[in-house]
Amino acid sequence: NAGVTQTPKFRILKIGQSMTLQCAQDMNHNYMYWYRQDPGMGLKLIYYSVGAGITDKGEVPNGYNVSRSTTEDFPLRLELAAPSQTSVYFCASRALHGQGHTEAFFGQGTRLTVV
Amino acid sequence: AQSVTQPDIHITVSEGASLELRCNYSYGATPYLFWYVQSPGQGLQLLLKYFSGDTLVQGIKGFEAEFKRSQSSFNLRKPSVHWSDAAEYFCAVGAWGSSGTYKYIFGTGTRLKVLA
Numbered sequence: 514n515a516g517v518t519q520t521p522k523f524r525i526l527k528i529g530q531s532m533t534l535q536c537a538q539d540m541n542h543n544y545m546y547w548y549r550q551d552p553g554m555g556l557k558l559i560y561y562s563v564g565a566g567i568t569d570k571g572e573v574p575n576g577y578n579v580s581r582s583t584t585e586d587f588p589l590r591l592e593l594a595a596p597s598q599t600s601v602y603f604c605a606s607r608a609l610h611g612q613g614h615t616e617a618f619f620g621q622g623t624r625l626t627v628v
Numbered sequence: 629a630q631s632v633t634q635p636d637i638h639i640t641v642s643e644g645a646s647l648e649l650r651c652n653y654s655y656g657a658t659p660y661l662f663w664y665v666q667s668p669g670q671g672l673q674l675l676l677k678y679f680s681g682d683t684l685v686q687g688i689k690g691f692e693a694e695f696k697r698s699q700s701s702f703n704l705r706k707p708s709v710h711w712s713d714a715a716e717y718f719c720a721v722g723a724w725g726s727s728g729t730y731k732y733i734f735g736t737g738t739r740l741k742v743l744a
Contacts, residue, residue, distance in 0.1 A: 555736040619671040
């Protein structure tokens with residue numbers, strides 16, 4: 514059981530480039546989340562999804578886009594990368610309320626540097 | 629608004645000493661509370677969680693936490709720290725948003741250093 518898998522683990526982007534951070538979960542979870550982690554700031558929610566075809570903005574969505582075409586996958590798209598997007602990105606998933614686990618399960622993270 | 633406060637950014641303890649990491653939350657309803665640990669370069673791993681019932685919850689790696697509603701606190705404790713406990717610890721509250729969706733609000737984390 515792989516849980517939540519993120520790729521790539523590391524990436525360096527040049528300013529203005531774009532990329533997609535991949536996230537996949539094999540637990541059939543409805544909820545999926547994207548967070549960014551900056552030193553001393555904890556985790557900030559970028560986007561989340563409550564199921565295939567349904568996404569919504571979190572606290573810090575500017576500069577990012579998401580899609581959720583399947584239950585398993587929740588890619589995060591960065592368009593026109595900026596130095597302010599240098600961060601560690603975490604994907605997480607959670608079961609629907611009432612289906613057991615209510616904690617979030619996290620991937621290993623993607624460390625992104627924009628230069 | 630919901631929020632989580634971890635007042636200690638850094639804590640240093642000696643190996644074998646006891647540990648308490650503080651967490652205070654602000655949430656209007658009965659909270660779902662979590663403690664996660666993050667080792668360097670790793671993702672977040674759940675240590676323990678509280679939903680209801682017994683206010684003292686046991687977790688993995690010998691950790692426990694006590695929910696105190698009157699103090700809006702959910703402090704994490706360990707009676708004897710091991711060098712491998714050096715990591716960053718995050719407290720989180722699970723909250724229902726106005727749109728009926730479920731989100732997690734994290735504190736800013738406490739970085740634990742363990743002295744040999």
